Amino acid sequence: MQDTDHKERTTSRRQFLKAAGTVAGATVGLPGTSKAFDLEELFQQHFRELSQEDLERVLQRMERKYEEEYGKPFSVEATGPLDGVMFGYGLDISRCIGCRRCVYACVDENNQSRDPQIHYIRVLEFEREEVQRWIDFEKGDPFYDHEEVPAEGKLYLPVACQQCEEPECVRACPTTATWQEPDGIVVIDYDWCIGCRYCMAACPYGARHFNWTEPGIPEDEVNPKTHYLGNRPRAHGVVEKCTWCIQRTREGRYTACVEACPVGARKFGNMLDPKSEIRYLIEHKRTFVLKAELDTKPKFFYFYG
Amino acid sequence: MKILDFAMFSVRQVLSGGRAYYMWLAFLGVLILVGLAGYRETLIHGHIVSNMRDPVPWGVFIGTYAFFVGVAAAAVALSVPGYVYHWKPIKEIVVLGEIIAISAVIMCILFVMSDLGHPERFWHLLPVVGKPNIPRSMIAMNVLILNGYLVLNLVIVTYFLYCSYVGRPYNRVFFMTLMLASIPAAISIHATTAFIFNVLPARPYWNSAILVPRFIATALCAGPALMVLAFQILRKVAKIGIRDEALHKIVEMTVIVLFVNLLLFFAEVVTEYRSATAHTVHMQYYFQGLGDHVRLVSWAWSGAACNITAFFLLLVPRTRKHPVTMNIACALVFVGVFIEKGIGLVLPGFTPGTLGEVYEYVPSMPEVMILVGVAGVGIFVFTILSKIAIPLTFREEGESESELELSGA
DSSP states (O other): OHHHHHHHHHHHHHHHHHHHHHHHHHHHTOOTTOHHHHHHHHTOOOGGGOOHHHHHHHHHHHHHHHHHHHSSOOEEEOOOOOTTOOEEEEEETTTOOOOOHHHHHHHHHHTOOTTTTOOSOEEEEEEHHHHHHOOOGGGOBTTOOOSSSSOTTEEEEEEOOOOOSSOHHHHHOTTOOEEEOTTSOEEEOTTTOOOOOHHHHHOTTOOOEEOOSOOOOOGGGOOOEEETTTTSOOOTTOEEOOOSOHHHHTTTOOOHHHHHOTTOOEEEEETTOTTSHHHHHHHHSOEEOTTGGGOOOOSEEEEOO | OHHHHHHHHHHHHHHOOOHHHHHHHHHHHHHHHHHHHHHHHHHHHOGGGSSOBTTBOOOHHHHHHHHHHHHHHTTHHHHIIIIISOOHHHHTTHHHHHHHHHHHHHHHHHHHHHHOSOGGGGGGGSTTTSOOOTTTOHHHHHHHHHHHHHHHHHHHHHHHHHHHHHTOOOOHHHHHHHHHHHHHHHHHHHHHHHHHHHTOTTOTTTOOTTHHHHHHHHHHHHHHHHHHHHHHHHHHHHOOOOOHHHHHHHHHHHHHHHHHHHHHHHHHHHHHHHHOOGGGHHHHHHHTOBTTBOTTHHHHHHHHHHHHHHHHHHHSHHHHHSHHHHHHHHHHHHHHHHHHHTHHHHHHHHSSOTTSOOOOOOOOHHHHHHHHHHHHHHHHHHHHHHHHHHHHHOSSTTOHHHHHHHHHO
16 A cells, blocks of 8 residues: 555645746746756656656646647646556457457557557457467468458457567667566656667567657547556557557556456456455466567467367 | 878879879779768758658668678688788788778768768767767667778878888788778677678568578678679779789689588578478568569569579689689679678668568669769779788888888798
């Protein structure tokens, strides 16, 4: 419960700083988008090296910026990991019907660009017989388009970030802009990423996506409840990825994809909790991970229910 | 004050020249403007104006980057015979090789900057102020070593020319230390470039230890081939005494390395096709195409044809020494390696992608424009640096070695 205290403390501190910021802004008469803020952005330090005070200032600046851009109040949190939590994910491929509701729930929750489209989850369709031997990704079709799913004789394999224990992307990143949090989530500091896309070359699962241009999110669809390391709107020229809805899961909620799945194929929880559902299925089901031979140690387990 | 004089001399050298010289500079200026126009599109719309997309996140910039790091590393092809074996005809032109290296590194830096989504954040890569992921990230390593190599070469060239300008012998220990240090540095810049690609388990096409020696071998073919062509142009334009025997020696080395390169390449092809695992699909895409996706096939075969033709032209002593066939062969090596190591390295690595999708990349117009612009900058740097170096290195045609040797003794 230590974390709750911590959170309350920061919240009150932030309210204070917010007020102070408003006063200062009014005194100097600076509009929120003045050049000075861009300079601040340019010289902003790495997320993990920001002092508590600097972090508060940065979060506030972001809130102001997003509010102006999208015309509604925004919250940008930086809630830390909970003690004794290591997240894990399970996916029952015998249940998945390939409806892609998870794909779009994810887009809505995580403020992915609609134009051009960015999807964190990619659902691959296979001939059922093909997969009985092994998964040959070249035989998977991500662009299937049927009137009704599931289509006869097909099997669906949704793939997103596997939240590896030994993430290739983290090793590749030349600026340490991406790392694994103590609760196992691999995150990106979008303000530190230089956009070299080496992580995309390194990721064996196609989980990383680049903003090739300014992301397009309609004002009325944007999700204003955000996390610094998660779903806050990104800028052009940086890489983004699934964060297991860090803004939700660190507050004890399920990810958007888990909630959206109509057949209950998606499972999520704390692997360190012996009573959790994820722990149960790891212990009792025949699970497998993708590309196990690369030894990236995914925390994303597939199983046949 | 002598340094100031030297600086003034350099500026005068760069600014003074005949009509042809100014025309040449103007031409390069146009190339650079084309590049800026291409980059302007990127600044306005983002990298969406390129044809790179998520499945193929790197294209012609990174391919050409790998190629020109190789050209930069090839300065060792001159500094080894010149300063390890003290072979005079090449010793005279080592400084020109270093100038090619400097120009190539500057091009590499520009390629990377054009490729970055946020070039203004480049300082995140620097030690102390930034947070470079050293030694785990091969890009961070490569950036660090490449910049060190640039500084090293700039110091060597500037010091050498300065001594030559004031007419005093260079400090032997200082100069030789730097010169010898530049040899492992050159190999390191290219080994780390190969490591960028071959350490990735996600990309089986690159994930082969042989990529490192292949990189060095291709570098030591393409770089010297470019030098032979560039030196002949300089010899004609600036009327300086670069000896034929120097050129022939360089070409002789080139053909040996070209053989090694073909051997390594052949080893890779045999290994892939004979073992015929799921990973062979990338090489199949390159040489045979996958279904309707055959865009790279003619490109692949023309690259191989260039290299093999060049090998035989350079193997036979008559065609190796004949100026026309020698130059054709050098041009073929340059083009062949450019094909094999640029697009031919990067694209098959990404195709098919990690989840099996095939996206066929072809550079977009802005990408080609930026390529032209960066080449313009490279040639411009080479032009002005040679303009300063030539009168200091080659005092007069025919007696080039005497002054240098005196000052070096």
